Amino acid sequence: MEKSIFDTVPLEQFVILSLILFCIGMIGVLRRRNMIVVFMSIELMLNAVNLLAVAFSAHRGDPSGQVFVFFVMVVAAAEVALGLGILMMIYRNVKSVDINALKQLKW
Amino acid sequence: MENLIWPIVVLPLLGFIVLGLGSKILPKTVGGVLASLFVLIPFLLLLSDAASVFEKGLIENTLFTWISTSTLNIEFAHYIDPLSLIMMLIITGIGSLIHIYSIGYMHDDPRSNIFFSYLNLFIFFMLLLIISNNYLLLFAGWEGVGLCSYLLIGFWFKVDEYNEAAKKAFVMNRIGDLGFLMGLFLMYYQFGSLNYDVVLDPANLSQVSTEVITAITLLFIVGAAGKSAQIPLYTWLPDAMAGPTPVSALIHAATMVTAGIYLTIRSHALFDLAPISMQVLTVVGLVTSIFAATIGLKQNDIKKVLAYSTVSQLGLMFFALGLGAYVAAFFHLLTHAFFKALLFLGAGSVIHGLGGEQDIRKMGAMRKVMPITFLVFLVGTLAISGIPPFSGFFSKDQILLAAYEKSPLLFALGIMASLLTVFYMFRMFFLVFYGKSRVDHDALHHAHESPLTMTLPLGALALLSVFGGLLNWPSLMGGGTWLQHNMAGVLGIEEGHEHHHSISASTEWMLMGIVVALVLAVIAFAYSIYIGKNTVPVEDEAEQGFGRMLNRKYFVDELYHALFVKPIQMLSEFFGRIVDPKILDGIINGVGQSITGAGALLKYIQQGAVGLYLFVFALGIILLLALQILF
Numbered sequence: 001m002e003k004s005i006f007d008t009v010p011l012e013q014f015v016i017l018s019l020i021l022f023c024i025g026m027i028g029v030l031r032r033r034n035m036i037v038v039f040m041s042i043e044l045m046l047n048a049v050n051l052l053a054v055a056f057s058a059h060r061g062d063p064s065g066q067v068f069v070f071f072v073m074v075v076a077a078a079e080v081a082l083g084l085g086i087l088m089m090i091y092r093n094v095k096s097v098d099i100n101a102l103k104q105l106k107w
Numbered sequence: 108m109e110n111l112i113w114p115i116v117v118l119p120l121l122g123f124i125v126l127g128l129g130s131k132i133l134p135k136t137v138g139g140v141l142a143s144l145f146v147l148i149p150f151l152l153l154l155s156d157a158a159s160v161f162e163k164g165l166i167e168n169t170l171f172t173w174i175s176t177s178t179l180n181i182e183f184a185h186y187i188d189p190l191s192l193i194m195m196l197i198i199t200g201i202g203s204l205i206h207i208y209s210i211g212y213m214h215d216d217p218r219s220n221i222f223f224s225y226l227n228l229f230i231f232f233m234l235l236l237i238i239s240n241n242y243l244l245l246f247a248g249w250e251g252v253g254l255c256s257y258l259l260i261g262f263w264f265k266v267d268e269y270n271e272a273a274k275k276a277f278v279m280n281r282i283g284d285l286g287f288l289m290g291l292f293l294m295y296y297q298f299g300s301l302n303y304d305v306v307l308d309p310a311n312l313s314q315v316s317t318e319v320i321t322a323i324t325l326l327f328i329v330g331a332a333g334k335s336a337q338i339p340l341y342t343w344l345p346d347a348m349a350g351p352t353p354v355s356a357l358i359h360a361a362t363m364v365t366a367g368i369y370l371t372i373r374s375h376a377l378f379d380l381a382p383i384s385m386q387v388l389t390v391v392g393l394v395t396s397i398f399a400a401t402i403g404l405k406q407n408d409i410k411k412v413l414a415y416s417t418v419s420q421l422g423l424m425f426f427a428l429g430l431g432a433y434v435a436a437f438f439h440l441l442t443h444a445f446f447k448a449l450l451f452l453g454a455g456s457v458i459h460g461l462g463g464e465q466d467i468r469k470m471g472a473m474r475k476v477m478p479i480t481f482l483v484f485l486v487g488t489l490a491i492s493g494i495p496p497f498s499g500f501f502s503k504d505q506i507l508l509a510a511y512e513k514s515p516l517l518f519a520l521g522i523m524a525s526l527l528t529v530f531y532m533f534r535m536f537f538l539v540f541y542g543k544s545r546v547d548h549d550a551l552h553h554a555h556e557s558p559l560t561m562t563l564p565l566g567a568l569a570l571l572s573v574f575g576g577l578l579n580w581p582s583l584m585g586g587g588t589w590l591q592h593n594m595a596g597v598l599g600i601e602e603g604h605e606h607h608h609s610i611s612a613s614t615e616w617m618l619m620g621i622v623v624a625l626v627l628a629v630i631a632f633a634y635s636i637y638i639g640k641n642t643v644p645v646e647d648e649a650e651q652g653f654g655r656m657l658n659r660k661y662f663v664d665e666l667y668h669a670l671f672v673k674p675i676q677m678l679s680e681f682f683g684r685i686v687d688p689k690i691l692d693g694i695i696n697g698v699g700q701s702i703t704g705a706g707a708l709l710k711y712i713q714q715g716a717v718g719l720y721l722f723v724f725a726l727g728i729i730l731l732l733a734l735q736i737l738f
Contacts (some may be wrong), residue, residue: 029721038721102715 264402283333331367
């Protein structure tokens with residue numbers, strides 16, 4: 001029988017790892033006020049989910065999850081480009097990357 | 108006959124279309140002649156083949172299916188028996204006379220082509236009403252004649268008062284029509300059909316309870332009371348005199364107002380099974396007859412007198428129907444059509460000669476100016492008064508005889524109604540044609556006898572009024588009672604089993620004698636007042652006591668105004684002033700405003716605090732997860 005990664009690292013650890021990553025990301029999103037850091041935290045959360053998807057996919061022996069993760073990464077790259085573009089525009093306008101810099105943008 | 112029926116009905120419709128569309132193009136002289144031909148030709152066609160109907164008794168034929176559903180099938184079919192044939196002869200016969208008369212009467216009116224097109228349309232709908240073999244098609248004609256009545260009453264629409272009269276006629280008729288329509292619904296619910304041969308079939312009737320038949324017939328009476336101007340819906344007819352006089356003669360005396368009587372005779376199989384409805388008919392007819400006649404005593408408009416006389420005579424017909432004397436009622440319908448059309452046209456001739464004057468206080472001594480009109484009016488007055496051997500005598504006598512059979516009291520009340528008629532008719536007759544001339548100087552200067560197109564129909568109608576009694580010459584006087592024989596089939600009486608009244612010949616002679624003697628006495632009384640003493644009715648304002656009450660028509664219009672018009676106006680006012688702008692508009696605007704308001708409040712949440720959004724977002728997801736885990 002082929003050697004599987006799950007012989008050395010059990011599935012639970014993958015789950016716990018991605019949970020920790022996700023929580024770090026979420027705390028970063030909620031706590032930090034620098035938009036770039038928030039942005040990075042969102043990426044972290046996204047990758048935590050990706051990791052989970054790959055782990056489950058390998059465990060179940062079903063490759064479609066891993067294929068799906070490739071797509072998520074491609075889309076995430078596009079999203080990063082777009083998000084950073086918006087960040088640049090905001091910075092040019094308000095000379096700040098504070099997340100609450102756009103509070104003036106109301107009714 | 109089968110092949111002729113549809114052309115007969117369609118010709119007047121064709122006349123309506125041709126005259127209506129070509130009213131601007133056709134010269135006025137051509138329009139009137141054309142319209143008259145479109146009615147005269149059907150009359151001649153009918154006359155040429157009338158014998159075949161009396162031979163066969165009933166001719167039924169379908170043209171096409173009008174309405175076809177799984178449960179309701181209405182055919183566009185005709186049902187010609189002696190009843191409908193005689194009605195059609197009256198409609199087209201008197202109709203064509205009145206058309207010819209109108210050529211003269213409407214000579215000066217710029218819209219006479221439109222007038223003739225309406226008249227033709229009326230004839231079409233009236234024929235449709237009569238020939239139908241089911242109640243729905245009858246109802247279509249019934250509504251159609253109502254429409255034409257409205258159009259013609261309000262023909263001179265520039266006068267506001269005339270428009271009011273037209274509206275009143277329409278609304279009053281609608282009240283009656285609602286009753287009729289509900290009767291039809293009930294009938295359809297019970298029988299599953301509206302065809303005469305199904306509904307009036309004794310085998311089907313025996314399966315329906317008396318209560319239901321009573322309800323249907325009572326609703327029919329409401330409809331008939333609307334169309335035939337009976338209490339409580341009669342008030343439109345006197346106002347309908349706003350229309351041109353030929354209209355009053357054709358629609359509001361000879362034909363349309365008799366539709367209610369036709370309906371009752373046609374549905375006699377139903378009425379025979381509903382004694383309560385018969386009693387209602389008797390009472391309504393008798394009360395209307397006396398009530399309207401008393402109002403007629405104090406009216407000073409020549410057409411109003413005739414209008415109340417019409418209401419009164421129609422009441423007499425309903426009275427006869429209630430007594431079960433269908434033939435007598437129908438006979439009176441025929442003779443009434445002759446002499447009342449004659450009287451109206453005669454009155455029209457006087458009005459025409461005097462340049463539109465209608466007040467009998469401003470007439471007098473007209474017999475010298477208009478000898479022909481005088482003569483035919485005399486014939487009409489004698490006929491309606493019931494002087495033998497004029498037609499009115501025989502028809503009235505048969506009604507009174509039927510009343511005497513039921514009870515002497517009804518007989519006495521019937522006599523009272525007809526004596527009142529005699530008095531007001533002779534009052535008007537003397538005031539118009541005798542005494543000193545009270546005509547305005549200018550009008551008298553222009554006063555003239557009417558042209559030949561008007562006097563000719565008058566002559567024809569006068570002849571009919573004189574000899575109309577021959578239609579049902581009583582057997583007592585050696586007559587053949589032609590009408591009774593031919594109506595036997597319609598009324599489902601078998602040959603040889605005709606109703607023989609229980610009154611002996613000597614009593615019958617005596618009753619006739621009493622009636623005639625009383626009529627003559629009343630004429631003498633009227634003569635003594637209006638010729639002997641030369642009395643002229645006082646101004647309306649000067650009337651005192653009961654006379655004032657009669658002159659103002661028992662204040663019925665005022666009563667209706669207070670009872671129905673005012674509350675409805677107030678209700679409309681309430682809806683117009685409060686419900687619509689406050690409540691309905693409030694709801695509609697309220698919805699919009701509350702949404703705007705909610706938006707105005709919610710916009711404070713959106714303030715660009717991305718950190719807060721994210722926090723709420725995360726919190727929401729946690730909550731959703733928690734909910735899923737917990738429940």
